[in-house]
Amino acid sequence: MTNQTTGGQGGPTASLVLYHAWASSASRKVRMCLHEKGLEFEAKIVDLNKFEHHQDWYKKLNPSGIVPALMIDGVPLVESNFINEYLDETYPAPPLRPTDPMLLHDMRLWCKYIDDTCLPAIQKHNWMHHFHPMAREWSDEELERRLDAIPTQNRKHVWYRMARDPYTDEELEAALDILRDMLDRIEARVAKTGFVTGDAYSLSDIAAAPYVIRTEELRPEEVSAAKRPALAPWWQAIKARPAYKAAHMEPFNEQCWSGWTPPS
Incomplete structure (x- = not known):
């Protein structure tokens, strides 16, 4: 377990405890939002390598058995997009959602697109790198036991x-094409207004950040100014934000292992 706090701000007084994993894209989104808000919180690591997210104690917090879960005075909130909207509603400064209803709708559609389309794409690469070498060694009995503990069919x-059926090279390349399309969409959006949704930094930018950094690790040329001239300065500005740095998105290939701690 890792404990982490950050300087607080005014607003409602609540006990915030984040159950998360360092390399989890959804956890990274929530950490970014918490740090943008300057909120004090306790962080507890859920070790995915030990399958703590599939244990009964954690499934009482999040019945889907995925990270993160944010405890608010002992009440668990789940689903990273919903958590971040709760935080912006409850702690409105600085604002991270558009006030215009059409832009708010666009922000929500973008966050849904990231979860529905980009998450499965990045997951293919992350899991093949980290979990496939372990899972392929399981006996049929161990595989059945592991599957029985997982609450969702997906x-x-x-x-x-x-x-038993690892992703093929063709599937992995198709996943990269989805991520390239994501970058193209960001390129088109930030070329017009400077940000993913509208003309201000928002939860849309936060939702994209974990997927852009992982795509950069996999294919650095895709985020270059030569390839995407509008995205490149937007991305450098995102990475320069104090909240991005405080959220710790060090390389996935380092953070995915048990015992990783932020560099001092």
Whole structure:
């Protein structure tokens, strides 16, 4: 377990405890939002390598068995997009959502697109790198035991593939194409207004950040100024934000291991 706090601000007084994993894209989104708000919180690591997210104690916090979960005075909030909207509603400074209803709708559609389309794409690469070498060694009995502890059919299917039917090179390249399309969409948006949604930094930018950094790790040329001249300065500005740095998005290939701690 890792404890972490950051300087607080005014607003409602609540006890915030974040259950998260360092390399989890959804956890990274929530950490960014918490730090943008300057909120004090306790951070507890859920070790995915030890399958703590599939243990009964954690599934009482998040029945889906995925990270993160944010405890607000002992009440668990789940789903990173919903958590971040709660934080922006409850702690409105600085604002991270548009006030214009059409832009708010656009922000929500963008966050849904990231979760529905980009998450499965990045997951293929992350899991093949980290979980496939472990899962392929499981016996049929151990695989059945692991699958029985997973509460959702979608995640059962992904874990089965890690163990017995790994993603092909063609599937991995198709996943990269989805991420390239994401970068193209960001390029078009920031070329017009400077940000993903409207003319201000928002939860849309936060939602994209974990996927852009992982794509940069996989294919650095895709975020270059030569390839995407509008995205490149936007991305450098995102990475320069204090909240981005405080959220710790060090390389996935380092953070995915048990015991990783932020550099001092």
